[in-house]
Amino acid sequence: MSLIQVNDLYKIYQMGNTEVRALDGVSVTIEQNEYVSIMGPSGSGKSTLMNLLGCLDTPTSGEFFMDGINVATMGDDELAHIRNKKIGFVFQTFNLLPKSTSLRNVELPLIYNGEIKAHERRDMAIKALTRVNLGDRVSHKPNELSGGQRQRVAVARALVNNPAIILADEPTGNLDSKTGEEIMVLFDELHKQGNTIILVTHEEHIAAHASRVVRLLDGKIAVDEATNRGKK
Amino acid sequence: MKSFFWENLRIALSELWGHKTRSILTGTGIVIGIIAVSLMSTLINGVDGLFEESMKFLGRGNLYVEKWPWFGDEDWWTLRNRPRIELDMAEKIQERSQYAMVVAAERGRMANLSYKELSAENIYIHGVTANYPEVSTVDVEYGRFFTESEDRTGAQVVLLGSEVAKTLFPQGNPVDKMIFAGSKRFRVIGVLAEMGKFMGAFSNDTQVIIPLATFNKIFHGPWGRRSITVKVPEHLVEDAKEELRGVVRVLRGLKPEEKDNFAINQQNAFRQSYQGIKLAIGGTGMIITALSLLVGGIGIANIMFVSVKERTREIGVRKALGATRSQIQGQFLIEAMVITASGGLVGLIISTLISMAISKFLFPATMSFGVAFMAIALSAGVGLFAGLAPARKGAKLDPIEALRYE
Ligand SMILES: Nc1ncnc2c1ncn2[C@@H]1O[C@H](COP(=O)(O)OP(=O)(O)OP(=O)(O)O)[C@@H](O)[C@H]1O
Ligand SMILES: [Mg+2]
Numbered sequence: 001m002s003l004i005q006v007n008d009l010y011k012i013y014q015m016g017n018t019e020v021r022a023l024d025g026v027s028v029t030i031e032q033n034e035y036v037s038i039m040g041p042s043g044s045g046k047s048t049l050m051n052l053l054g055c056l057d058t059p060t061s062g063e064f065f066m067d068g069i070n071v072a073t074m075g076d077d078e079l080a081h082i083r084n085k086k087i088g089f090v091f092q093t094f095n096l097l098p099k100s101t102s103l104r105n106v107e108l109p110l111i112y113n114g115e116i117k118a119h120e121r122r123d124m125a126i127k128a129l130t131r132v133n134l135g136d137r138v139s140h141k142p143n144e145l146s147g148g149q150r151q152r153v154a155v156a157r158a159l160v161n162n163p164a165i166i167l168a169d170e171p172t173g174n175l176d177s178k179t180g181e182e183i184m185v186l187f188d189e190l191h192k193q194g195n196t197i198i199l200v201t202h203e204e205h206i207a208a209h210a211s212r213v214v215r216l217l218d219g220k221i222a223v224d225e226a227t228n229r230g231k232k
Numbered sequence: 233m234k235s236f237f238w239e240n241l242r243i244a245l246s247e248l249w250g251h252k253t254r255s256i257l258t259g260t261g262i263v264i265g266i267i268a269v270s271l272m273s274t275l276i277n278g279v280d281g282l283f284e285e286s287m288k289f290l291g292r293g294n295l296y297v298e299k300w301p302w303f304g305d306e307d308w309w310t311l312r313n314r315p316r317i318e319l320d321m322a323e324k325i326q327e328r329s330q331y332a333m334v335v336a337a338e339r340g341r342m343a344n345l346s347y348k349e350l351s352a353e354n355i356y357i358h359g360v361t362a363n364y365p366e367v368s369t370v371d372v373e374y375g376r377f378f379t380e381s382e383d384r385t386g387a388q389v390v391l392l393g394s395e396v397a398k399t400l401f402p403q404g405n406p407v408d409k410m411i412f413a414g415s416k417r418f419r420v421i422g423v424l425a426e427m428g429k430f431m432g433a434f435s436n437d438t439q440v441i442i443p444l445a446t447f448n449k450i451f452h453g454p455w456g457r458r459s460i461t462v463k464v465p466e467h468l469v470e471d472a473k474e475e476l477r478g479v480v481r482v483l484r485g486l487k488p489e490e491k492d493n494f495a496i497n498q499q500n501a502f503r504q505s506y507q508g509i510k511l512a513i514g515g516t517g518m519i520i521t522a523l524s525l526l527v528g529g530i531g532i533a534n535i536m537f538v539s540v541k542e543r544t545r546e547i548g549v550r551k552a553l554g555a556t557r558s559q560i561q562g563q564f565l566i567e568a569m570v571i572t573a574s575g576g577l578v579g580l581i582i583s584t585l586i587s588m589a590i591s592k593f594l595f596p597a598t599m600s601f602g603v604a605f606m607a608i609a610l611s612a613g614v615g616l617f618a619g620l621a622p623a624r625k626g627a628k629l630d631p632i633e634a635l636r637y638e
Contacts, residue, residue, distance in 0.1 A: 056635070057632040066414075076556065077556045077557070077558075078557040080551065080555060080557070081554065083553065083631075084553065084554020084555075085554070089553075091552075095635060097549070108549075108550065109553045110235070111239050112550070112553055112554040112555045112556075139585060157553070209253065
């Protein structure tokens with residue numbers, strides 16, 4: 001049984017008379033502990049696909065199985081549970097809570113986890129922030145951080161619950177190449193630990209960290225192949 | 233689950249802090265409602281205390297045979313034309329009634345008193361039988377009460393109420409001094425302890441007490457109050473009242489078809505009419521409370537809808553990170569309850585201060601723990617109620633829609 005199996009997925013936005021086919025019949029299967037990068041021009045449907053895989057959005061049609069279970073049949077609480085425990089999501093636009101400190105932002109998934117005590121939560125959040133080199137920015141609010149630092153807070157928040165699947169929508173988009181590499185080293189490590197990683201990127205050298213690359217074009221999969229790393 | 237509560241409390245407090253003016257404005261309705269309800273309960277408790285204090289003057293087991301009923305709507309002329317109470321009925325009542333433990337008789341009227349050049353005007357002179365202390369609260373501070381033989385012989389002795397004593401004897405002990413009531417000389421044999429006012433109006437401290445026989449000897453004529461007090465066991469007071477009615481009817485020679493031409497009064501009459509007043513106060517207070525809580529609650533609901541709307545993205549983020557519907561709902565419910573409970577707390581503090589002022593200047597009124605608890609619970613309840621619809625709305629948001637909301 002595959003971790004993720006998507007069959008003929010459509011996401012169509014009706015904008016007045018014109019319809020926008022953000023996803024136009026996508027089928028893809030991703031196994032446990034795969035390392036996949038998704039590429040494609042702007043507007044090709046990468047974020048749309050990520051949102052669906054992250055159980056945040058619902059498709060217009062098509063099927064999505066996670067661990068063999070049809071996501072469409074899942075109830076609200078079940079989905080919330082999956083988003084909390086199983087998936088770590090790095091948003092393209094970060095989506096940090098503007099009034100909360102980095103620490104509080106990173107703690108959020110742990111709060112909704114419901115099983116972790118306050119002091120443990122704090123320790124785990126600090127550890128996650130340290131992993132993205134922000135150990136000295138725990139009490140800064142998002143507007144007191146640079147764009148790259150915000151992105152790293154978003155990455156720390158995605159990691160903190162140690163989710164089985166990490167979905168990262170351009171996690172290095174705002175970072176200089178050195179910091180970007182550091183984040184990728186982090187993802188490589190997580191991958192080695194057995195996590196499944198799916199990331200969107202525009203940069204080939206970032207995509208090269210993955211073992212497989214899926215290229216989207218106009219909402220369709222144009223290419224789905226192993227990278228050099230994957231071929232090894 | 234416990235951790236969500238604290239988490240939500242923390243979010244709620246920081247939200248309120250972030251919108252101070254808004255929170256204060258929305259909380260005001262609740263503050264007023266809680267002031268109304270807690271102050272009203274406190275006042276009623278205070279007035280209750282006052283009432284019970286006053287009722288001490290009228291023993292629970294006392295029946296008063298009098299011409300005039302204390303309450304009621306009988307025709308004034310009929311009452312006016314009733315024969316006056318023959319005080320010598322007291323002895324016969326004592327003989328014939330099985331329930332009567334003590335039967336005391338009393339008369340009263342106003343008179344002027346003087347001691348040397350000092351005078352006290354319009355003082356209530358109370359002529360009572362020697363057993364009067366057994367049916368009423370008589371607390372002799374200095375000296376003594378008069379004896380049966382003094383009553384029988386019509387001795388000219390007097391006990392002064394504390395105010396009268398102060399007026400006639402600003403310094404020094406009145407006991408054994410001679411005072412004048414009209415043209416008659418009386419020897420002061422005692423001074424009563426200060427008793428306070430009856431129902432906040434009539435004060436026993438401005439009366440003097442003399443033996444009934446002396447009163448009869450000096451004051452002729454039909455004026456003044458006459459009353460026979462029959463003390464019966466408290467728990468049998470209703471039976472005793474019926475029996476007493478029969479006894480007096482027989483003594484008066486009333487035929488079966490004739491109506492009573494006397495009244496039997498008791499503390500209950502006061503109680504009943506007091507209950508009516510209390511209900512009226514309570515009812516008014518309840519209406520004010522209900523209205524301000526309703527208006528306050530609508531305000532809270534409104535502001536919570538605004539808050540949910542403003543924080544759509546926040547809700548999206550929380551949901552994306554795994555918050556369930558009930559967790560989001562809980563967050564907003566707790567927020568609404570925190571606003572209203574804080575409003576309740578402020579209201580409670582204000583009404584505590586007001587009741588302290590009342591205690592100081594009017595009568596004892598203290599906020600009870602029960603009232604405080606009820607006020608907080610009530611205000612939190614309003615929050616729960618008002619927050620329900622907005623919280624639902626927030627909880628139902630679709631995560632991706634919420635995240636895209638600008
Ligand atoms: N809510 C929406 N309503 C209408 N159209 C939408 C909506 N969301 C996305 N789209 C459209 O769907 C298409 C795919 O968008 P998507 O965000 O997935 O692109 P992307 O590949 O992530 O692009 P980028 O690299 O710029 O992030 C775009 O043409 C976009 O305009
Ligand atoms: Mg995108």
